Amino acid sequence: MFSVKKPAVLRQDALASLVVFLVALPLCVGVAVASGVPAELGLITGIVGGLVVGAMPGSTFQVSGPAAGLTVLVFEAVREFGLGMLGAIVLVTGLLQLALGALRFGRWFRAISVAVVHGMLAGIGLVLLFGQLYTMAGVKQPRSGMEKIAGVPGLAVDIVTDGDALTAFAVGAATIAVLVLWKKLPGKAQLVPAPLVAVALATAVTALGGLDIANVEVKGLLDAVQPPGLNDLTSLASVAVLGTVLAFTLIASAESLFSAAAVDRMHDGPRTHYDKELLAQGLGNTVCGVLGALPMTAVIVRSAANVQAGARTPLSRVLHGAWLLLFAVLLPAAIGVIPLAALAGVLVHAGCKLVPVKEIGPLWRDHRGEAVILAVTAVAIVTTSMFEGVVLGLLLAVVKSAWETSKIHVEVREDDGRMTVVLTGNATFLRLPRILETLEALPQDRPIELDLSPLRHVDHACRTALEAWAARHNDADTEPVRLRHARLTAVA
Numbered sequence: 001m002f003s004v005k006k007p008a009v010l011r012q013d014a015l016a017s018l019v020v021f022l023v024a025l026p027l028c029v030g031v032a033v034a035s036g037v038p039a040e041l042g043l044i045t046g047i048v049g050g051l052v053v054g055a056m057p058g059s060t061f062q063v064s065g066p067a068a069g070l071t072v073l074v075f076e077a078v079r080e081f082g083l084g085m086l087g088a089i090v091l092v093t094g095l096l097q098l099a100l101g102a103l104r105f106g107r108w109f110r111a112i113s114v115a116v117v118h119g120m121l122a123g124i125g126l127v128l129l130f131g132q133l134y135t136m137a138g139v140k141q142p143r144s145g146m147e148k149i150a151g152v153p154g155l156a157v158d159i160v161t162d163g164d165a166l167t168a169f170a171v172g173a174a175t176i177a178v179l180v181l182w183k184k185l186p187g188k189a190q191l192v193p194a195p196l197v198a199v200a201l202a203t204a205v206t207a208l209g210g211l212d213i214a215n216v217e218v219k220g221l222l223d224a225v226q227p228p229g230l231n232d233l234t235s236l237a238s239v240a241v242l243g244t245v246l247a248f249t250l251i252a253s254a255e256s257l258f259s260a261a262a263v264d265r266m267h268d269g270p271r272t273h274y275d276k277e278l279l280a281q282g283l284g285n286t287v288c289g290v291l292g293a294l295p296m297t298a299v300i301v302r303s304a305a306n307v308q309a310g311a312r313t314p315l316s317r318v319l320h321g322a323w324l325l326l327f328a329v330l331l332p333a334a335i336g337v338i339p340l341a342a343l344a345g346v347l348v349h350a351g352c353k354l355v356p357v358k359e360i361g362p363l364w365r366d367h368r369g370e371a372v373i374l375a376v377t378a379v380a381i382v383t384t385s386m387f388e389g390v391v392l393g394l395l396l397a398v399v400k401s402a403w404e405t406s407k408i409h410v411e412v413r414e415d416d417g418r419m420t421v422v423l424t425g426n427a428t429f430l431r432l433p434r435i436l437e438t439l440e441a442l443p444q445d446r447p448i449e450l451d452l453s454p455l456r457h458v459d460h461a462c463r464t465a466l467e468a469w470a471a472r473h474n475d476a477d478t479e480p481v482r483l484r485h486a487r488l489t490a491v492a
Contacts, residue, residue, distance in 0.1 A: 017315070044328075101277075119376070
C-alpha cells in the first residue's frame, strides 16, 4: 500500500499524522465521556481506526475513529443494556458491515437520500448539543431528547444560582469561544488544531486557578478493555438489541460513505472504493467489538485535517493511530487533568456543526419536499429515538420519490360523438384517485375509448381498477368502453 518511498513524501505524511493525532485526541476522549463510557474506550477506537482501518484499502485519506454522530445512540444503548453489551453490539455491527461489503452493498449506501442523512445528523446534533449543556454545568442530563430541551430553563436557573455550576459552565463556554474564534486567526496560527488549543487552555486555567470542577476519570488502557462475554452474546437475540444493531450499522455505514464522498472532493488522489471501504469499516468495528470499545465511523473533521495537512499516502492515518497508542500507554495520567466541562464544550460545538443551518434556507426555496424530510427526520429523532427517526425519514423519502415519479397526464378528446381518454406517464396506485375521478365524471351515454398505449408503466392496482371501471360502465346498459392496452412492459 505504501509504495512511495521518497523521503519528502514520508516526511509530509509524518507531519500530517501529527496534525490528525492532535485533532483526534480531544475528540476521542470527549466522545467517550459523552457516550457514558470510560475515556480510554474512545482512544482504543481511535487507535483501531488508525492501525487497522488505516492500513486497509478503500479510501486513501479518510480517517476513522469514534464519532459525535453516534454519541447519542451509544449513550442510550449503554444506559439500556449496560456497558458489557456495548462490545457485543459493536461486534455484530462490524460483522454485518463485513457481510454488506462482501455482497457489494457499499455503493448502495450512496443512494440514501441526502435529506435523510442531513436530518439524521441534525437530530443527533440537537440531542448532543442540549445534552452536553448539562454536562458543561456538572448536572446530570435528562433521559430523552425532549426532556433535555424542556429542561433548559431549569438548567439556566441552576447555573445562575449555583456557584459550582456557574464555574463549570463558564469553562465550557470559554472552550466554545476559543473554538469559534480560532478560525478567525491568521493561517499560521490555525496549524495548531482548535480543539487541542481549547482543551489545553481550559485545563491550564482550571489547574492554575484551582477551580473545583470535575475532571475525566482515568482507568488505564488495559483496565478499560471489556470483551463481550457469553451472556452478552446470547442477549443479542432480543428485539430491542437487534434494533440497536441495525441502527448502528445503518448510521455508521452511511456516515462513513457520505464522508468518503465529501473527502474525495477535497483532493485529486485516488477515489474511494465504496465496497472496500465498507469492508474496512466492518473489520474496524469487529475489532472494536472484541475489545469492548466504541463503534467507529469515518470522521470528516479528522479526514479534512489529514488532507489539509498535505497527506500523500495512507501512511498518515496509520501513524496517527500509532501516536494515539503511544500517548495512551505513556501518558495516561494526562487525560485525568482534562475538565469534563471543556470536553462538553467541544461536543456542544460539534453538535452545532451537525445542524445544517446554512443549507436549510436554500433547500426550502428549491426543494421543499427535501426540506420537509430533513425536518421530520430531525424532529422524530429528538422526540422518539435514532432508529425510529431514520426509518421514518427513509420511508418519507421513498414515498416522495414514488409520488414524483408517478406523474400522469389525463387527456379527454372528442371526435364524432366518440370520447377518447388518453393516459400518458406512469399510472400507479398513488395517482389512481385522480384517474378514477376523471373517468367517473364522463357521460355514460356515449362510447368511450380508454387509450393506455402511451403509458410507460401501469401497476397492477391501476390496471385492475381501470378494468373494473370499464366493466361497471358496460354493465350499466350504457355505451361500451373499449380499452386500448398499453404496449411492451407498460402493464405490470
